[in-house]
Amino acid sequence: xxxxxxVRAIVAGLGIAAVTGPLGCFVVWRKLAYFGDTLAHGALLGxxxxxxLNINVALAVFVVAVVVALSLxxxxxxxxxxxxxxxxxxxxxxxAVGLLALSFMTWVRFDLMxxxxxDLLAVSKTDIALVFVGGGIxxxxxxxxxxxxxxxxxxxxxxxxxxxxxxxxxxxxxxMLAAVVAIAIKIVGVMLIxxxxxxxxxxxxxxxTGPVMMAVLAAFVGGVSVLGGLFASLSFNxxxxxxIVAVALILFALGxxxxxGRLLQEQRP
Amino acid sequence: MLKRGDPLVRLEGAGVxxxxxxxxxxxxxxxxxxxxxxxxxxxxxxxxxxxxLALGVLAPSAGSVTRRQELKSxxxxxxxxxxxxxxxxxxxxxxxxxxxxxADMEAAxxxxxxxxxxxxxxxxxxxxxxQRVMLARALARKPELLVLDEPVQGVDFSGEIAxxxxxxxxxxxxxxxxxxxxxxxxxxxxxxxxxxxxxxxxCCHGSPESVVSSSAYKQLFGDRAGALALYQHRHDHQxxxxxxxxxxxxxxxxxxxxxxxxxxxxxxxxxxKSFRINRDA
Numbered sequence: 001x002x003x004x005x006x007v008r009a010i011v012a013g014l015g016i017a018a019v020t021g022p023l024g025c026f027v028v029w030r031k032l033a034y035f036g037d038t039l040a041h042g043a044l045l046g047x048x049x050x051x052x053l054n055i056n057v058a059l060a061v062f063v064v065a066v067v068v069a070l071s072l073x074x075x076x077x078x079x080x081x082x083x084x085x086x087x088x089x090x091x092x093x094x095x096a097v098g099l100l101a102l103s104f105m106t107w108v109r110f111d112l113m114x115x116x117x118x119d120l121l122a123v124s125k126t127d128i129a130l131v132f133v134g135g136g137i138x139x140x141x142x143x144x145x146x147x148x149x150x151x152x153x154x155x156x157x158x159x160x161x162x163x164x165x166x167x168x169x170x171x172x173x174x175x176m177l178a179a180v181v182a183i184a185i186k187i188v189g190v191m192l193i194x195x196x197x198x199x200x201x202x203x204x205x206x207x208x209t210g211p212v213m214m215a216v217l218a219a220f221v222g223g224v225s226v227l228g229g230l231f232a233s234l235s236f237n238x239x240x241x242x243x244i245v246a247v248a249l250i251l252f253a254l255g256x257x258x259x260x261g262r263l264l265q266e267q268r269p
Numbered sequence: 270m271l272k273r274g275d276p277l278v279r280l281e282g283a284g285v286x287x288x289x290x291x292x293x294x295x296x297x298x299x300x301x302x303x304x305x306x307x308x309x310x311x312x313x314x315x316x317x318x319x320x321x322l323a324l325g326v327l328a329p330s331a332g333s334v335t336r337r338q339e340l341k342s343x344x345x346x347x348x349x350x351x352x353x354x355x356x357x358x359x360x361x362x363x364x365x366x367x368x369x370x371x372a373d374m375e376a377a378x379x380x381x382x383x384x385x386x387x388x389x390x391x392x393x394x395x396x397x398x399x400q401r402v403m404l405a406r407a408l409a410r411k412p413e414l415l416v417l418d419e420p421v422q423g424v425d426f427s428g429e430i431a432x433x434x435x436x437x438x439x440x441x442x443x444x445x446x447x448x449x450x451x452x453x454x455x456x457x458x459x460x461x462x463x464x465x466x467x468x469x470x471x472c473c474h475g476s477p478e479s480v481v482s483s484s485a486y487k488q489l490f491g492d493r494a495g496a497l498a499l500y501q502h503r504h505d506h507q508x509x510x511x512x513x514x515x516x517x518x519x520x521x522x523x524x525x526x527x528x529x530x531x532x533x534x535x536x537x538x539x540x541x542k543s544f545r546i547n548r549d550a
Binding site: 028029031147150151153154155157158159160161162163164201202205208209210211213214 | 321324325326341342343344346349351352353354355356357358361362365366367390410416
């Protein structure tokens with residue numbers, strides 16, 4: 001079954017959507033959208049390193065993303081600069097360094113477009129294994145640490161006062177984000193990872209009455225976007241990554257237009 | 270009525286500095302089980318910072334904070350912002366840091382007059398409703414140390430008195446220690462054992478009566494703050510949380526009767542003891 005490239009694309013895409021949905025909810029709740037973008041930009045440096053040192057791409061991207069994430073946490077605590085400006089510096093700084101390093105490696109033939117926009121139609125069985133093992137670990141971690149992760153998201157001081165190690169859960173969330181960026185980079189590309197995190201979560205928000213429901217719905221919206229985008233890409237011969245994001249955007253817009261308010265009116269006694 | 274025991278939390282010479290500026294310094298205080306300690310002071314005097322020190326949310330830059338091992342704390346922060354992206358209802362907020370049976374949750378919400386809010390979205394609550402829910406959440410935790418930062422802000426006047434009475438009751442029933450932040454000493458006097466007056470450092474402390482009459486307190490809050498008028502205020506009807514009215518004879522209607530009123534000095538079925546500052550004195 002997995003011998004067909006289209007089936008492989010669907011399986012890999014659905015696997016990624018299942019993780020980016022719930023994790024994306026935390027990105028949206030904690031206003032980390034730009035942060036996800038920064039990790040993705042830093043991924044180029046990871047790709048360069050993997051070519052230079054001849055190591056696995058996902059591993060190199062993961063390591064670089066974790067380093068970027070942890071340096072941001074450290075800088076935020078020390079510096080008086082706004083995290084917005086810090087993110088901009090880290091984001092474009094790491095992108096520039098990555099591009100520079102790449103330009104020195106004249107012996108490498110490298111498909112920059114593939115990195116920026118990914119190629120879902122070229123995923124291998126190994127890629128799928130990576131999505132399901134890595135994504136499975138991230139999903140299991142979210143489920144296991146849901147209560148503290150969510151409490152820290154709602155109010156840091158409250159969570160800290162009532163016994164949760166806030167800093168540890170911050171790091172956990174950053175590491176999970178880095179992992180998802182590393183897993184998905186080859187498939188959806190640098191430019192589009194953030195959209196798979198935030199658009200399904202945004203679309204799920206209006207029809208959700210609780211955080212768990214929103215996380216599940218976001219995964220569902222992501223899955224529908226992957227299917228819709230892939231079939232659109234097949235029939236209209238459009239690039240797969242942008243097609244998926246376009247479908248997600250349409251779903252988000254539909255969520256804004258459809259009058260769900262009456263269906264989900266709050267219960268009053 | 271003070272149960273003696275080791276303090277739940279003790280601050281010794283504790284202070285917090287940020288970027289070379291002291292937010293608060295040299296604070297000595299302790300909260301024992303069954304004791305209500307109130308922090309008062311003007312804006313920016315370090316009340317919330319001190320509360321966070323006691324909870325361990327902030328680490329002291331100087332001095333020490335000692336908390337009892339495995340201390341179970343509950344906290345009502347001064348400001349909580351719930352973003353629109355968060356689909357959070359009151360029942361979800363109640364269970365944010367604890368597992369809670371349906372019955373315990375409803376009992377806690379009922380005690381603060383917020384049971385009718387159970388299924389409402391948190392971000393649609395009014396300021397006063399939100400405080401009632403936050404207080405219920407903290408009480409449902411059955412804490413040993415309860416830290417309340419302006420717990421009744423935005424609550425209507427009669428509700429404010431009822432909630433302070435509830436806080437005192439909780440202390441009596443559970444024997445927990447309470448650290449409370451308030452900007453209005455007169456509101457909390459009745460329920461306070463020990464007052465600490467802050468203005469970047471401890472200005473004065475002691476029993477509520479002694480603090481009110483101290484010169485440091487008068488300097489901070491002005492002479493008029495000392496002029497306290499106390500009177501009893503009796504209602505012959507009570508406004509229920511859902512907007513209906515319960516009358517002295519126990520009947521419930523949608524509105525007040527034309528003859529209903531707030532009678533001073535007369536006897537009524539439901540009476541609130543209240544303190545008010547007489548600003549004209």
